[in-house]
Amino acid sequence: TVRFIEYMENVHAEVDIKGMQSAELLEIIGSRYAYSDEGFDGHSPSHYYKLEDGYEFGIIEPHKDDFCAKCNRIRLTAEGNLIPCLYFDEAMSIRDAVRRGDIKEAALVLKEVIRTKPEKNRWSDPDGELSKRAFYETGG
Template sequence: MLMDRHGRTVSYLRLSVTDRCNLRCLYCRPAEAISFIPHERVLSYEEMIEIVAAAQELGVHKVRLTGGEPFARKDFVPFVARLHARFPKLDLRITTNATMLAGRMPELRDAGVRTVNISLDTLSPHTFAQITGVDAHRVVLAAIEEALASGIRVKINAVALRGINDTELPAFVDFARTYGVDVRFIEFMPIGYQCRWTEENFWPAEEIVAAFHAMEILRPETNTEPHSGPARMYRIIGSQGRLGVISAVSHHFCASCNRLRVTCEGRLRTCLFSDEEYDVAGVLRRPDYQRTQLLELFQRANAAKPLGYELLAARKRTNVCQRVMTTIGG
């Protein structure tokens, strides 16, 4: 079991398979061009499988595969199938921008995937291009419809951006009601090199929740999903659809944090707001590698896991960490 000094137990691992992405979302990547991590530094799929094996041995039950954009990496779906075959009881999830998702549903289902989280910050094609730098709104919507038609559950992640998508709550309510999906609004976080976060475009969760209540069609719902994240969810009355908020900045949930992150080049991060990293790749690539070495690294790192809200407060919501979000894995 991975328990830290604050009594928090880890059951959830976010594993980034690549830092490459075909979008350029304003909340994720800096304005100027960035260099991708060289291929030789990126973990092999075999190394990732060993990481998951070690994590499961330490009590992790849920693994989310992220990027960058995970489908941008060659042979990603066969890798997912290998993970499912090796760890059939593992709760295996994927977060994607869905631009490369269409046509993959049969092989995803065969690979054991039952839920995908899709980033969709707007229901307006024009605003989509403004946020991502790419005209792919129709492609994403088509992939969502295809996933639902195939029986794969869909959750929508929307970064809350004042002045950009803060007029779209009614449209997202209709979307969630029509498709029977979860839509979660995530507070814009001041993370990363040349982050474009400002107080002016920060749309706090409590304002979103107040808007939920004003609509009088939503009721709070307890999240009973095992190893769940920090979203506060609200059911749309008379519908399978739900809306929610993730208040990573304004209302911290550090006390219930149950996750660790491993970047695509094998750096373990215990807190999204901390630049402290532990060299997983270095351990895996030792000539005398044994799994006990990796287990010890995970235990040592988790023992020193900080409280993220203290870091956020100390840095006054600016330049909370120097990593670009695409290299962290979200």
Template structure:
């Protein structure tokens, strides 16, 4: 479905829970957040119905997020049910990776195509500070299990914070030479967390990668997923580096997504507080056509772009990143 600015909206990011086993500093405040009550979260049956309805309006790709989606019981069976619909061409998932090892093969068998795993540093102490309660070794095992299960391409999401060092970049350079993995550097977006501050900018990261790789990164084709990252590759490397710049270089003109929060709100734009309630009509007996009209309303409300930039500051967001689904 085309929006007001001729963008084809065919991608839905679905938050299946606001809960997470980490407390990443840029994702939620230090005191944490009050979790949604069980009854406030859309059931898997409700999500399946919305996926069917929205698919008829053009959605062919979904990504499951949280919180941490793997903390929700029944996630493997839910993915199998989405696959069984036979209508969604691409199912992916964003995770911190810590819970992946016992689930990776089952997720792949259920129909999950690939995963994005958050890994902002490979320094155990810095990782523990960033995540508050996470262990680096758990996430590293999750990455290994994803590659072994064939959830390809595995993508690593690296938020640019002061935790990122030359040693991290040297590790990532070695990684992409050895494995067909995509390491994506993401500008920090201040949505409800307490930040970590002081991270390098994209230009600096590229320069440091070139020095660590002793070669020049060259632009390469889009890595599977068709997201906002611009990809570069070293000669003879199996993997690639991606750069995602929501603040310094907006990619709104190519944005093809809506977001559905765990409590049933459609968000036309991540960087806006605007939401459309679909849970209440859904639970009050709305027809498929009425639910489709809410999807149309969200598409129509999608702005041409956001106006965030570091020089003008950032607005107050009513929800943290963990509550939105990223």
């Protein structure tokens, strides 16, 4: 299954990069193919759709669907930081605990990162706040 992700603005890409939101993508696909809305499967932030021929695709829609409350993703950077959310700048270092082989400390950091995952992003807020996270440094 192919998954598309809506363009997620941030201060590093606000002007130079343009993307599209799910409504635009679905309009383009719908102009050529009939599709059905399959909803969410519970294990992914993707909203799934199915073409008449059975091909499935998903769209991660942070502007339309605030999936943060059910997001089960964290990211580990090359520098050893655990990132609980793509939108917010917060991160916790697990590097030193891993280098020392301190499994208990690493587990505490991991638990804290998971515990502090935000329940909501701010992409759709009227104040227009943009994320400061540089996604190209985040990893996936």
